[in-house]
Amino acid sequence: MPVQDQTARRLAAVMALLVAVCGLAVTTSPATAAPRLLAAPGDSGDDGEGGSKSLIEQLEDASSGFIKAKAALKKSKEQQAALTAELKRLDSQIGPQQDVLDEIAQQAYTSGRLGAMSALVTASSADSFMDRAETLATVAAQQNAAIADLKTTREKQQRAKLAIEATIRDQQKQVNVMAKRKAQAETALKKANQGQDASSSSDGGGSASADPAPSGSGNGCTESDPTTSGCLTPRTLHALKQAQSDGFTRFTRCFREQNSGEHPKGRACDFSAEKGTFGGDATGADKTYGNNLANYFINNADELSVLYVIWYRRIWLPSSGWKSYSGAGGDPSSDHTNHVHLSVD
Known part of the structure; x- marks a missing residue:
């Protein structure tokens, strides 16, 4: 075999070996390997909230009822x-x-029952008679006005007392509703073998204050979801924007079927850690x-009408x-160890 052919064959073999080695290095090197992307919440076919449909519905109903009763209690206390x-x-x-009324009554007692008539009879002239008549009429009007004012004030007083009593009864009613909703949520968790007391986060961050949702904002899915092609309620969109404005801008997905x-x-968003x-x-x-x-x-x-928060194998309920x-599933998505789930009323 000619020397040139042998050289070419050897060069081709060396090149093939180099390619194989490089390929092996590319596929095994941690520095260049593609990141391992785990399934996003809900992508594996479950509902991405870690519980059964029945449990989620119970928690939603309980928390929504608790929030409404708490708001009614606050309003009643303000009215009180x-x-x-x-x-x-x-x-x-x-x-x-x-x-004032006592003074008028004292004057009437001092002058006697015939005081007014005597004042008119002893008038020295027609003009004096008219002046005295006008004075007596004024005194009588003042007395009637004083009686009317006192009566009106006492009536208002009584109505205010009754209204206060009504607000106190309403407050007790709302407290009872809140206790019932609390028991409803905790019973649902217990039946699902969940819900043991869990410690709060050991980290004290997240202390920024959010603006309250606009008054009268509805809970229909009427706003475009900036994280997907779906929709959000006005309150959910407000909560998302508030969190983002306060620095929580990492990957987020909200609407999904x-x-x-x-x-x-x-009415919910998942915020990646x-x-x-x-x-x-x-x-x-x-x-x-x-x-x-x-x-x-x-x-x-x-301020954000939070129904519940799920994070790191724990759920926070307002009650x-x-x-x-x-x-x-026992995976990071269903255990919520890779994202914070927010549900809004």
Whole structure:
């Protein structure tokens, strides 16, 4: 075989070996390997909220009822405070009004029953008669006005007292509703072998204050979801924008089709602990980010109408605080160890 052919064959063999070695290095090197992307919540066919349809519906119903009762309780207490202030104002008017009426009554007693008639009979002229008649009429009008004022104030006083009593009864009613909803949520968790008391996050972050949702904002899925091609309720969109404006800007997905839960209603969002994807169990700075975000939603639960927050095998309910909560799949998505789930009323 010619030397040139042998050289060419040897060069080709060396090149093939180099290619094989390089290929092996590319596929095994950690520095260049493609990141392992785990399934996003809901992508594996479940509903991505870690519980059965029945459990999720019970938690939704219980938390929604608790939130409404809590809001009604707050409003009733505000009404009671306003009524109490009004009653105090009326009480302060009773004394002076009674003093005026007592003074008029004393004058009438001093002059006697015939005082008015005597004053008219002893008038020295027609003009004097008219002056005295006008004076007597004025005194009588003042007396009638004083009696009317006192009567009106006492009636208002009584109505205020009755209204205060009604608000107190209403408050007790709302407290009872809140207790019932709390028991409903905890019973549902217990039946699902969930819901043991769980410690709160050891991280104290997420203390920024969110603006309340606009008054009268509805809960229909009417707004475009900026994270998907779906829709969100005005309150959910508000919560998402508030979190983002306060620095929680990592990868998020909200609307998705599923059989239960708030996602298909546009009332829930999943916030990844990692920057670019739903990965494995969050650790280090990623877990701190999730802690801070969960705390942010909890600290602003009233302003954002939070139904519940799920994070790191726990669920936070407005009625009960943190409870243990693990998904049936045992993976980072169903256990919520790679993302914070937010549901909004």
